[in-house]
Amino acid sequence: MHISPLTYAVTSVFGAIAVIVWRIREGQTPVTLKKILIPPAGMATGFSMFVVPIFRIPWLWALVAFLIGAIVLAYPLLRTSRLHREGDVIMMKRSSMFLVVIIVLAAVRFIARGYFDRIMTVEQTGGLFFILAFGMVLRWRMNMYFEYRALTGRPRPLEMPAARLPRDPRPDSLPPASSELD
Numbered sequence: 668m669h670i671s672p673l674t675y676a677v678t679s680v681f682g683a684i685a686v687i688v689w690r691i692r693e694g695q696t697p698v699t700l701k702k703i704l705i706p707p708a709g710m711a712t713g714f715s716m717f718v719v720p721i722f723r724i725p726w727l728w729a730l731v732a733f734l735i736g737a738i739v740l741a742y743p744l745l746r747t748s749r750l751h752r753e754g755d756v757i758m759m760k761r762s763s764m765f766l767v768v769i770i771v772l773a774a775v776r777f778i779a780r781g782y783f784d785r786i787m788t789v790e791q792t793g794g795l796f797f798i799l800a801f802g803m804v805l806r807w808r809m810n811m812y813f814e815y816r817a818l819t820g821r822p823r824p825l826e827m828p829a830a831r832l833p834r835d836p837r838p839d840s841l842p843p844a845s846s847e848l849d
Contacts, residue, residue: 676777683773687766697756703811707804713797722794724787732795736802740775743768744807750814757818759811772803 693702716722747765750757776796783792 679773679777683770686773687769690761690765690769693759698750698759698811698815699757700812700815703808703815707801707808710801710804713801716794716797719790721788721790724791724794728795729798732799733802736799736804737806738802740772740799740803741806741810743772744803745810748807748811750811750818752818757815 696702744765747762747768749760751760752758780792780796783795787795
C-alpha cells in the first residue's frame with residue numbers, strides 16, 4: 668500500500684491539530700488518577716500490532732526507539748507541564764511553550780518518518796514510531812502520577828493538622844494530668 672506524500676502531509680496536519688485541541692480541552696478539567704493511567708494502559712494494547720509479521724522490527728531498534736521517546740522526547744513535555752492544587756481538585760498547569768513543544772514533536776515525527784519510510788516498510792515505520800510515542804507518553808504519565816500522589820498525600824494548604832499531646836513512649840501509660848501539660 669502506497670500513501671501519497673500529500674495525503675500523508677494532510678493527515679499529519681489534521682492529526683496534530685486534533686492532538687492540540689484535545690490537549691487544550693484536557694487542561695481545562697481536573698486531573699484524576701484515571702485520566703493519568705488510562706491513556707498509557709489503552710495505548711499499550713497497540714503492541715498487539717507486532718503479532719502481524721509485517722510490523723515487526725529488530726529488538727534493538729525497538730529499545731532505541733523506546734529510550735529516545737522516554738528520555739529525549741518526553742523531556743520537553745515534563746518541563747512544560749506541572750500539576751497543582753486548585754481548591755479540592757488537581758489541575759494541569761502548562762507553560763505557554765507546551766503547544767510549541769507539541770508542534771515541534773509533530774514536525775520531528777513528520778520529517779523523520781519521511782526518512783524512515785525510505786529504509787523500512789510503512790508498517791515497520793508505524794511500529795517504530797508507536798514504540799517511540801509509547802516511551803514518551805509512559806514517562807510523562809508516570810511523572811504525572813508521582814506528582815499527583817505527592818499533591819494528594821499532603822495536607823491541603825489551609826488545613827492544619829490536629830494538635831497532638833506529647834506521648835509517653837510506654838504504650839500502656841495514661842495521658843499526663845492537665846497540670847503536667849502547663
